[in-house]
Amino acid sequence: MNAPAPAxxxxxxxxxxxxxxxxxxxxxxxxxxxxxxxxPTDTGTTTQPTQEQPPATTGVYGPEDLDTDACLRQRVIxxxxxxxxxxxxxxAAMACHAKYLRDRPSxxxxxxxxxxxxxxxxxxxxxGERRGNAVSSALQANGGSGSxxxxxxxxxERPTCNESTEDCWAKNRRVEIVYTAK
Amino acid sequence: xxxxxxxxxxxxALVLPFAATAQQQGLEIDIxxxxxxALPIAVVPFAGSAGQTDIAGxxxxxxxxxxxxxxxxxxxxxxxxxxxxxxxxxxxRLLKQDFLLVGRVLDAGGQLRxxxxxxxxxxxxxxxxxxxxxxASAARDVAHQVADAVYEKILGVRGAFWTxxxxxxxxGTGRNRHYALMVADxxxxxxxxxxxxxEPLLSPSxxxxxxxxxxxxxxxxxxxxxxxxxTTSGRELIASFxxxxxxxxxxxxxxxxxxxxxxxxxxxxxxxxxxSKQLRQITNQFGIDTEPVWSADGQTIYFTSDRGGKPQIYQxxxxxxxxxxxxxxGSYNAKATVSRDGKKIAxxxxxxxxxxxxxxxxxxxxxxxxxxPGSLDESPSFAPNASMLLYAAKEGGRSVLYTVSxxxxxRARLAVPNANVQEPAWGPYRQQR
Numbered sequence: 001m002n003a004p005a006p007a008x009x010x011x012x013x014x015x016x017x018x019x020x021x022x023x024x025x026x027x028x029x030x031x032x033x034x035x036x037x038x039x040p041t042d043t044g045t046t047t048q049p050t051q052e053q054p055p056a057t058t059g060v061y062g063p064e065d066l067d068t069d070a071c072l073r074q075r076v077i078x079x080x081x082x083x084x085x086x087x088x089x090x091x092a093a094m095a096c097h098a099k100y101l102r103d104r105p106s107x108x109x110x111x112x113x114x115x116x117x118x119x120x121x122x123x124x125x126x127x128g129e130r131r132g133n134a135v136s137s138a139l140q141a142n143g144g145s146g147s148x149x150x151x152x153x154x155x156x157e158r159p160t161c162n163e164s165t166e167d168c169w170a171k172n173r174r175v176e177i178v179y180t181a182k
Numbered sequence: 183x184x185x186x187x188x189x190x191x192x193x194x195a196l197v198l199p200f201a202a203t204a205q206q207q208g209l210e211i212d213i214x215x216x217x218x219x220a221l222p223i224a225v226v227p228f229a230g231s232a233g234q235t236d237i238a239g240x241x242x243x244x245x246x247x248x249x250x251x252x253x254x255x256x257x258x259x260x261x262x263x264x265x266x267x268x269x270x271x272x273x274x275r276l277l278k279q280d281f282l283l284v285g286r287v288l289d290a291g292g293q294l295r296x297x298x299x300x301x302x303x304x305x306x307x308x309x310x311x312x313x314x315x316x317x318a319s320a321a322r323d324v325a326h327q328v329a330d331a332v333y334e335k336i337l338g339v340r341g342a343f344w345t346x347x348x349x350x351x352x353x354g355t356g357r358n359r360h361y362a363l364m365v366a367d368x369x370x371x372x373x374x375x376x377x378x379x380x381e382p383l384l385s386p387s388x389x390x391x392x393x394x395x396x397x398x399x400x401x402x403x404x405x406x407x408x409x410x411x412x413t414t415s416g417r418e419l420i421a422s423f424x425x426x427x428x429x430x431x432x433x434x435x436x437x438x439x440x441x442x443x444x445x446x447x448x449x450x451x452x453x454x455x456x457x458s459k460q461l462r463q464i465t466n467q468f469g470i471d472t473e474p475v476w477s478a479d480g481q482t483i484y485f486t487s488d489r490g491g492k493p494q495i496y497q498x499x500x501x502x503x504x505x506x507x508x509x510x511x512g513s514y515n516a517k518a519t520v521s522r523d524g525k526k527i528a529x530x531x532x533x534x535x536x537x538x539x540x541x542x543x544x545x546x547x548x549x550x551x552x553x554x555p556g557s558l559d560e561s562p563s564f565a566p567n568a569s570m571l572l573y574a575a576k577e578g579g580r581s582v583l584y585t586v587s588x589x590x591x592x593r594a595r596l597a598v599p600n601a602n603v604q605e606p607a608w609g610p611y612r613q614q615r
Contacts, residue, residue, distance in 0.1 A: 082492070117558065117576075118532065118535070118537060118558065119493070119514060119516060119530065119532060119537065119560070120473065120486065120493070120516035120517040120530050120560055120561070121384055121385070121517075121560070121561070121604075121605065122384065122385060122428050122429040122442065122472045122473050122486075122516075122517070123470060123472055123473065123486055123488075123493050123516045123517070125384075125405065125426055125428050125472070126426065126428075126442070126444075126449045126470035126472050127470065129425065129426055129444055129449065130470065133447075151425070152403065152404040153404075153405070153426060154382065154400065155384075157382035157384070157400065158382070162579065163579065164557075164558060164576060164579070
């Protein structure tokens with residue numbers, strides 16, 4: 001069941017636009033600050049930046065970026081039905097949140113795993129935890145420290161959408177990134 | 183055709199009076215479907231008064247809900263005997279009744295004295311004759327006990343009407359969300375809040391003596407397991423490990439609690455000795471293992487696992503070891519409930535987007551029956567005699583409870599206005615034998 005969350009796709013494209021602008025700004029600031037620049041992995045991105053490119057490879061994040069940085073503002077990760085595999089469109093978010101954790105060693109985050117209403121409640125608690133763990137693993141693979149991350153599962157008990165429709169279920173199958181210390 | 187119409191009108195007549203009385207208590211009961219093989223019984227209104235309680239009405243509703251009996255509508259009762267001496271067998275034979283229950287409520291020094299007699303119409307013989315004395319406040323308890331006695335006398339199976347049920351209600355939205363662990367009579371009457379919380383509550387499980395309920399609360403931010411004592415109102419924190427603390431289930435002797443913990447990094451089944459609080463890990467397998475349920479002899483634990491891909495029901499020795507898969511029909515089977523004799527296992531079974539309660543009868547060479555018609559049905563729970571189950575269904579955007587007879591033919595809805603009712607658990611017999 002490949003049910004994407006339409007609302008998110010809409011947001012991503014808006015984010016994408018902000019991201020491009022944000023990226024140029026950060027690069028300008030980065031140059032003037034003479035921060036060590038990480039060479040881009042994809043050579044094509046220097047001329048044509050895309051939304052996939054992690055903007056966080058330049059500069060150091062501060063708490064204010066959580067409200068302003070388009071990538072860091074993306075704090076809900078959506079999943080396919082009965083799946084805990086991270087969808088490719090969330091790789092950029094993983095990279096920038098992992099960088100934030102690296103940049104701010106005192107920061108802490110809680111990953112709140114959720115499931116849609118179908119199936120048994122306790123199994124869904126397990127599924128929510130598995131999704132939280134998938135996000136935790138992705139953050140750690142991107143250099144975040146496991147000691148900064150806690151995973152909590154609410155199963156199907158905290159829906160954001162209450163109708164029994166595919167659209168609603170897609171919105172509820174999610175992990176929310178909550179910074180408990182910025 | 184005429185037959186079926188008559189049957190329909192009988193059914194309506196049967197349902198309407200109960201629906202009316204039930205509504206006054208904030209509860210809706212409607213009986214859906216019928217069982218042609220059900221035994222016809224006339225429960226004649228009892229003489230005397232038990233205050234607000236219509237004793238015969240409660241008994242008739244119990245028997246009707248079980249799916250094993252078809253009760254005669256009151257308006258068809260051309261005679262209203264209240265003692266054996268007044269019974270005219272020919273009348274009841276003409277009305278095609280197999281059984282007849284009559285009785286009277288007397289005053290016994292401020293208490294109720296309920297006398298009842300059960301007759302076999304064909305044999306023209308009295309099967310039961312008994313008197314019960316109880317405070318007026320226990321009138322419904324007495325009625326459920328009479329229904330139990332009638333059920334057992336005729337069917338040879340212990341009745342389970344005088345039992346209680348537990349369930350979770352969720353009301354309000356957003357910050358005003360309120361959860362309660364409720365306990366009520368088996369027919370949904372006399373609901374009492376046992377635990378209140380602003381955070382989700384889950385998975386109530388009765389102790390075998392009916393005095394305690396284990397449950398899951400999110401009041402500490404993540405899931406924890408508590409045991410609530412119904413007698414003292416005290417509660418004890420049982421498990422609050424890192425990760426999931428879920429799906430508690432009492433062992434048949436009440437000394438142990440099976441549960442799901444993910445403190446190892448993966449949800450596994452554990453058994454805690456409630457005296458020493460010592461934990462024993464039962465499963466150790468990649469995948470989600472959860473929803474443990476004990477067999478009546480305490481030797482086996484049934485549980486949900488997705489080790490094979492999708493969730494299915496497995497069984498394992500309660501001391502650990504290898505697990506065996508039990509369910510092979512349906513792409514999804516979870517939250518098993520098991521009859522005392524271990525022969526019947528009901529699950530929330532998923533096929534595509536449809537989740538229904540399905541019953542697997544191992545005694546008949548492994549036959550499945552679908553018991554519910556909904557699309558998001560969950561949380562089946564057997565009555566202690568396995569003649570009925572409780573489950574939760576989603577209707578019009580909210581969750582309601584149903585009882586369904588084990589043959590799936592008769593369902594009754596127990597709904598609480600303005601609340602989601604979920605996670606039902608049928609309690610044990612109230613008197614040990």
